Amino acid sequence: MRQTRRFYSLDYKELKTRISVEPYALPEHREFQRSLEDEKLKVEAFFSLKYAELVRRIEAMEKAVPSIEEALKPLVPHDDGHNSEYSFSENSEETSGQSEEGHAVAQKFRLSSLDQEIGRVSQEVKDLAYFSGLNFTAVKKILKKHDKNRSAYQLTSRYAAFLASKPFNESTYDTLIIRLSDLWDRVRYIHGLSSSMDKADGVDQQNIVRKTTKYWVHPDNIVDVKVLVLKHLPVLLFKKGVANDPALNSIYFDNDDLDLYTERMKREEGAQNLRFRWYGDRTKTDEVWVERKTHHEDWTSQKSIKERFPIKEKHMNDYLAGRYKIEEAVQELRAKGKKKEKDLLDMQRLGDEVQQMVLDKKLKPMIRTSYNRTAFQLPADARVRISLDTDLTLVREDEFSRNSGNWRRNDSGFPFKELPKDDLIYFPYAVLEIKLQTQSGQEAPQWAVDLANSHLVEEVPKFSKFHHAIANFHYKKVDKVPFWFYQMDRSIIKARPPRHLDPTRVDDVDSDDEDTSLQNSIPAAVVASNNRKNAPVKIDKFGKVYFSNERTFLRNTPKSRAISSNRRIGLSAHNLRHIGTTTFAFVPAKYIIQCPFFMGANKKKIQNCRQQSLLASQYLPKRLPDRRIESNLSQIIKTK
Incomplete structure (x- = not known):
């Protein structure tokens, strides 16, 4: 596919040439418009053709699986623990003219061919996603370039519907991904590996080690991540053929003093979240679902606990006001006999505690999160669970006119187009969460380790949607901001693994455009760090880069310099230089540090910065020569 799709890619270079032709009048504009439409239709035609081909190939594999399952029993471990041989039923029907050995070889070959074909189709789904995303971005870029250079002939508005529909986005491939997931799952079962058809094994919970890690996934990599995971874990299904990819909405509570946010940011023992x-x-x-999470620090040897119980939406306002007691719901469930008595008692205890917590701390709705979740898990095996949240939107729930004091705002739903821009944030990345439950001393699955270390993800330990939203919407109130804020200011796209030169890339897409999604082959370190389009951060400039500079400095600076340099900094207007919206401090010696703390020569700001920043107060030299630095944000550059 990589060799053929280049003939169906948007001819970006030719379109850019047509924009620059002189003179450029109405005839030239119409010619450009015709060319652009032809190129767009060419891309759409190839996509439709290839998509239909993949569907037919998947259908062929789905038809082949039952006959292989009929001929082969699932593999069972031998005494040495290896699943290297096939086990056949004594009553299995042999093909006419074939010996049992020959029949086994034939079925092995069919299964091997099926494995390879599933792998090829999976790879081609990823390639098609890359192709479509690349060309969609190229259309956006050429429209932007045209309107910028030929302002008298605006075109973007004509393609508004096309751009708004986001054709070829990751949701387009969900149907293929679900069907591939089912194929991989059935093949795992035939091989005797873990599958959704297995029964749960008993696990010694006393020796379980639980670990949860979170990652950001760039939109360009979402399909790649899904395809990689489904080879090992099936998409979790509630109904056959329907992915567990529902819209999830959560409303987080806090008070005007942001006590719940602050306690968690300070890592206080027993800090709680309520949603x-x-x-x-x-x-x-x-x-x-009412959910309360209680965090326990490592030194307590206790695990964090998440407890929850259901309540009818019609009772929510009265429950939060203290007028409705959860005991009423418990009595109703007890009468129906649907729950164990212990579960009912736990529900009543938790319901009473949450209600008292809301009243005592004067908690109220603060933040709403809305996203779509795809879950990957073996239904009978919770040792590895993966979720991928896409289309994450953060909405402000406080300080607006509520209808009769309703517990949530009813003026809008996803995609929240009716809300003012200041009330919502469209998070630029998907959020991947990997949950592992392993026996003490047991290694995590290698494929999960490879995914975590791959170019597809960016690790963000302890990432919290609630904390991110609070720090953005209430930046004037917070004293501490999440450490991951600095990561919002740089591209998370990493270099792809080395592979043969791909001639199918759209030619000559400008690398200096704002959207860096086409720079997949460029290491993140050289991608321009001043691209702030994907960084909806409202926090002050001192706070959001503090952790970045401190960590970068301490990691890269020689120990001798860090230990011996304890002089205080002295700055004047002469020591500061402004480049764009960032001010740089100019430092001598072998290591040059770009310091975005000092946003001007205002003495008060410098003093505040000195107090906040370990970097500024301890490690910068007293006298700063006049030497400008134009490096990427938070980078230390060696100079000769």
Whole structure:
């Protein structure tokens, strides 16, 4: 596919040449428009053709699997623990003219061919996603370039519907991904590996080690991540053929002093989060889940606990006001006999504690998060669980006119187009969460380790949607900001693994454009760090880069310099230079540090910065020569 798709890619270079032709009048504009439309239709035609081909190939594999399953029993471990041989039923029907050995060889060959074909189709799904995303971005870029250079002939508005529909985005491939997931799962079962058809094994919970890590995934890599994971874990399904990819909405509570946020940011023992969550379309469900998470620090040897119980949405306002007691719901469930008595007692205890917590701390709705979740898990095996949250939107829930004091705002739903821009943030990345439960001393699955170390993800330990939203919407109130804020200011795209030169890339797409999604082959260190389009950060400039500079400095500076240099900094207007919106401090010696703390020569700001920054107060030399630095943000550059 890589060799053929180049003939169907957008001819970006030719379109750019047409923009620069002189003179450029109405005839030239119409010619450009015709060329652009032809190129767009060419891309769409190839996409439709290739997509249909992949569907047919998947259908062929789905038809082949039952006959292989009929001929082969699932592999079972031998005494040495290896699953290297096939086990056949004594009553299995042999093909006419074939010996049992010959029949086994034939079925092995069919299964091997099926494995290879699933792998090829999976790779081609990823390639098609890359192709379509690349060309969609090229259309956006050429429209932007045209309107910028030929302002008298604006075109973007004509393609508004096309751009808004986001054709070829990751959701386009969900149907293929679900079907590939089912194929991989059935093949794993035939091989005797873990599959969704297995029964749960008993696990010694006393020796379990739980670990959760979180990552950001660039939109360009979402399909790649899904395809990689489904080879090892099936998409978790509630209904056959329907992915567990529902809209998840959560409303987080806090008070005007942001006590819950602050306690967690300070890592206080026993800090709690409170949220109210519903699944899917709010108009189609009346059930809300009340969830309280209690965090325990490592030194306590206790595990953090998440407890939850359901409540009807119609009771929410009265429950939060103290007028409705959860005991009423418990009695109703007890009468129906649907739950164990212990579960009912736990539900009543938790319901009373949460209600008292809301009243005592004067908690109220603060933040809403909305996203789509794809879950990967073996239903009977919780040792590895993976979730991928896409289309993450953060919404401000406080300080607006509520209808009769309703517990949530009803003026908008996803995609929240009716809300003012100051009330929502479209998070630029997907959020990947990997949860492992292994026996003490047991290694994590190698494929999960490879995924975590791959170019597809960016690790963000302890990332919290709630904390990110609070720090953005209430930046004037918070004293501490999440450490990952500095990562929002740089591209998370990493270099792809080395491979043969791909001639199918769109030619001559400008690398200095704002969207860096086409720079997949460029290491992150050289991608321009002043691209702030994907960084909806409202925090002050001192706070959001503090951790970045301190960590970068301490990691890269020789120990001798860090230990011996304890002089205080002295700055004047002469020592500061402004480049764009960032001010740089100029430092002599072998290591030059770009310091975005000093945003001007204002003495008060410098003093505040000196107090906040370990970097500024301890490690910068007293006298700064006049030497300008134009390096990437938070980078230390060696000079000769």
